[in-house]
Amino acid sequence: MKTVSVSIVTPDGPVYESDVEMVSTKAASGELGILPGHVPMVAPLAIGAVRLKKDGHTDLVAVSGGFLEVRPDKVTILAQAAENANEIDIDRAIRAKQRAEERLRKQKQSEIDYRRAELALRRALNRINVAQNAR
Numbered sequence: 001m002k003t004v005s006v007s008i009v010t011p012d013g014p015v016y017e018s019d020v021e022m023v024s025t026k027a028a029s030g031e032l033g034i035l036p037g038h039v040p041m042v043a044p045l046a047i048g049a050v051r052l053k054k055d056g057h058t059d060l061v062a063v064s065g066g067f068l069e070v071r072p073d074k075v076t077i078l079a080q081a082a083e084n085a086n087e088i089d090i091d092r093a094i095r096a097k098q099r100a101e102e103r104l105r106k107q108k109q110s111e112i113d114y115r116r117a118e119l120a121l122r123r124a125l126n127r128i129n130v131a132q133n134a135r
């Protein structure tokens with residue numbers, strides 16, 4: 001089985017390094033599936049799950065936006081934040097979700113605060129989703 005080397009890197013350091021058979025993720029433009037030998041490309045990444053298929057199982061990593069760079073033998077994801085499914089603190093994500101929902105319910109607030117709360121909610125939902133799907 002052909003493989004491609006994948007690195008998921010954040011400002012705090014590397015989160016995931018492995019050779020995998022396929023990478024699937026959510027680019028800003030839609031779902032992307034990357035196999036070894038894919039044409040080079042760079043794409044912005046949405047808040048979402050990265051699925052990494054290898055040896056008959058799938059690793060899941062929650063990514064909070066960033067960039068994806070594809071070369072034929074190497075995929076690099078530069079993410080603002082990223083967590084392996086088993087490193088996600090679900091209680092923390094649930095608390096973040098509740099805080100964001102509370103902020104979104106409040107009437108008087110600036111557009112910037114609303115947008116910030118929306119993004120916080122999406123990060124929290126993504127983490128909950130990734131953690132639950134991996135269990």
Ligand code: ATP
Pocket residue numbers: 012064081082083087088089090092093096120123124127
């Ligand atoms: P919170 O309000 O709980 O901090 P957040 O979405 O604002 O959530 P980020 O700013 O995206 O958090 O991330 C800050 C750091 O904390 C990053 O290193 C990220 O990987 C980590 N992190 C955030 N939420 C979780 C979680 N639920 N489990 C594990 N690590 C987390």
